[in-house]
Amino acid sequence: MANLVAVNNQQHQQLKVNPAKAELHGAELNLIPVVLSEFINVAVQYPIVLTKNGDTGEFVFTAMLGFETHENLFWQQGQWQGLYLPLQIQRQPFFLGENSNGEGSVVCIDLDSPMLANKSSEAQSQSLEVLYTSAGEESDYFNQAKQCLGQLLQGEHDNKLLIEQLKAFDLIQPLSFEITFVNQQKTRLNGLYTINQDKLAALTSEQVTKLHQQNLLQPIYTLITAMGQMYALIERKNQKLSA
């Protein structure tokens, strides 16, 4: 569990973070939520599917990195082997929390993150970044991190819009199939959803125009394209099994 506290320039003036270690947060994730603005980057290597949030049952766009819990096939020899690191991982160790007065949001940091350098020996390393300059101003690194959080926040709104529209046009269908890996091990994928291409093709021109005007056509086609990465992911698993 993350141990989140609000960031401020008094308490966290001395805090040092190793950005390269962000990927550790994804080492054991087989599903990572992604936002619309990064679909193209994600689609370069990972399948994007819809899953349901366990607490709310609401749909979530998710990059798929493995076939079972804790299996990230892009994590090898202690490193992230993928070309693109999803924003959910890039943003570590920062989160947006609600301001205590209930208005707006406040940047929080996870004090339990392995990215934080709190041992003195480690604190000497060159690759560390600070949050505040010695003058108490926000560092470039911290500013970048805040932009990343902003992109995620905007992404929540974009995702919601796309999901509402997919539901309204009945374009989501369950994805259920069984994969037999090279060692004859079988896995049945459940709880995944994707775009129903037949229904997409049957939309009226008014409906297509509506999607186009909301800039949703392109992400829908990116979702469909990214499904093709499922074969690459199976291949990755087979290679691991035969290694």
Place this chain on the structure above:
Amino acid sequence: MNKSSNQQTQNNTLTKTVVVVGGGIAGWLTAGRLAAHHKAKSNTGLNVVLVESPNIPAIGVGEGTWPTMRSTLIALGISETDFIRECDASFKQGAKFAKWVDGKADDFYYHPLVLPQGFSKIDLAAYWLNKQGKEKSGSDKKSFSDEVCFQEAVCEQGLAPKTIRTAEFGDIANYAYHLDSGKFAVFLQKHCTEKLGVKHVLDDVTSVNSIANGDIGSVATKHNGNIAGELFVDCTGFSSLLLGKHYQVPFKSCADVLFIDTALAVQVPYEHENSPIASHTISTGQEAGWIWDIGLQHRRGVGYVYSSKHSSEEQARAVLASYVGDKINGLTVRKIPIVSGHREKFWQNNCVAVGLSAGFLEPLEASALVLVELSAQMISEQLPATREVMDIVAKRFNETFLYRWQKIIDFLKLHYILSKRTDNTFWTDNRDPSTIPQSLKDLMQLWQYRAPADHDFTSNNEVFPAASYQYVLYGMGFKSDYQHAPHLLDNWHFAEQQFAKNKKMIEQAVSALPTNRELLDKIRQYGFSTI
């Protein structure tokens, strides 16, 4: 009250308008089913008119359903999320029968809604019975329902039959509903009139107008004149205005088989807003009957149904008070007479009765609403196109439903004849052979030598599957003796696999499912997805 008219009905008269008289759940479900199936909203569709008295309150019996209610709601185009939110509904995964065998504190068994593990491939009951004979100590013995079905464990732990991620009407464990019948009637009315095109007339029916062939031509109303139609559905409750009063179709009592004749019902608030909500009906045997306990989202519905020949009302009130506890002071206890039985036929001329007007039985296996659903479904799917074919449909409807009523009566009686209770003559009288229908006696004789099987129930209109009989029989300690046929127990390997699989399913279900209350809270907050 009958007026004859000179109207003639031709054999080729088309069924264009169906008039439903009465607006309880029976009326609205029938009108809704007809309107949805026969496209009442379109110009060429059937006219469905529902006439309802503004002065007669609904009886509001039947707060438990069968899993069939899911397909009924789907057929009506209702969203499960809306239904659960607006009808105070909760999930029901079968029934727990407590104190039916010997009345001791640990006396209970389940009639779950999930079939025994591997039911289509193996008769697990035979193997379970054989294991019972071998295992010595009582402590390693597990009940039939627990060893062949994962649902008992789910119920015992207060868990829901699915998660918020499951699509609406989908399940992990088969389920039905508990619902507030008053709210359900209002909900159905809104849906049927706004979405399905049922015409709603709020008026009192004053008389029935016959035509030459004895059919009903129209019903006269106080303010809206005569309402004419080709088919009339009697949903007028116990008064059975059309089938009983107008056509004088006799009532067939079954009080000689089922002794319950009175209900004392009370609505009990939860202790606090996070009290667990049982996901099954709890039915607890008492001295002269049994108490139902049904958990809705915001209250429990509790009632004592008893035989007035075996208990005074004062004594019955004391039994109910002892079950509910101190909080019964200040709650309103409603007394409802129960007349067990049904009409000798349900469809006469162009009139068919659905709901209490057709008959009623004690709510032991929630048979009231399922009979309404099955009737509404058959009427709408077999709706006679013309007057000429109506008598054929009527005959088949009557045969089908007489069979169903008889089977339900047998199945309810089964719960009583296997009891060993002797604390009141209510229980011993129930075991008197002269009160047991011959059809049930025959089955009991067959089952001395083998478990209930699908071929014992040869109609495609069966209400209870063989599995239900197994759950009750072996839950209550009945033994079928397979010693004469050891060759039937030749697949122990597969049987053990099934027992092991059930254990694994219990583990998986218990770790994956939320509590019933947690899920209901989430439905109110987020709702189910349609896929």
